[in-house]
Amino acid sequence: MPKTSVEYCTGTDDHARQWDHRAGCEVRTVLDRVSDKWSLLALSYLSERSHRFSELRRKIDGVSQRMMTVTLRQLERDGLVLRTVHPTVPPRVDYELTPLGANLHQTIQVLSSWSEQHEAEIAAARAAYDARISAVSA
Amino acid sequence: MPKTSVEYCTGTDDHARQWDHRAGCEVRTVLDRVSDKWSLLALSYLSERSHRFSELRRKIDGVSQRMMTVTLRQLERDGLVLRTVHPTVPPRVDYELTPLGANLHQTIQVLSSWSEQHEAEIAAARAAYDARISAVSA
DNA sequence: CCGCATCCGATAGGATACTG
């Protein structure tokens, strides 16, 4: 019984009302799934074509076997990825996006585009902020 | 000198190329800022109007004073929020979205809408998955 | 080949107490 983030929605009445009214509750479901270290890359590669486990693991540089498994399981649980086990020896497992997963991937591209367009602005803001802080503490 | 996630982009050549080509690097900058526990709510409230510190803290149910400060500092550092200190006694500090912050908030609404539209689908997938798992282990 | 279990370090975030 994996833990989810429903607690944000099911706390006190005020708590629940806060999230419901602000439409901030539902987006957390998605954000909590997608904002981890590897999900985004997995979705990205799977959006091109289906991959088997090791193939995906090789492409996603730096991921441990454990996290590759965990990540794919979570995506599968949320209906974003379909897992197909071929009963061969050695075993072969294929992963592909579901329509829902492909749909989400498209939606995330919007945020991705925004990030690319505004990254310089953010970097500049950070540099300015850090300079300001250094100046104060100096 | 706060730590960022640039490490994802500046690792080995392969590592960097991976992110650059897949447009997955830039979006992490934004995702890492916005996917924490409180940033989204802060952006949401500030998108309506400016708030002073305690006012915002009262609205965001459950946030500790520490995390309210930390969250706002991060948003400020990235140029999403403007912080104005009024040198009165007692002190008064106002927070408001910058144009960049407002812009980002709008962009996130896209993801938020998607989440609302597909939440039932995700919930169903989870229920089905969990049922399947329970059945296996039983 | 794929996945699970275990251990372990790093980090996020809560509680509390203290300053200007």
Place this chain on the structure above:
DNA sequence: CAGTATCCTATCGGATGCGG
């Protein structure tokens, strides 16, 4: 009122080793 500093816990994710 707004912020800082300290401490403490829970969770994330990496490393390694075993099993089907």
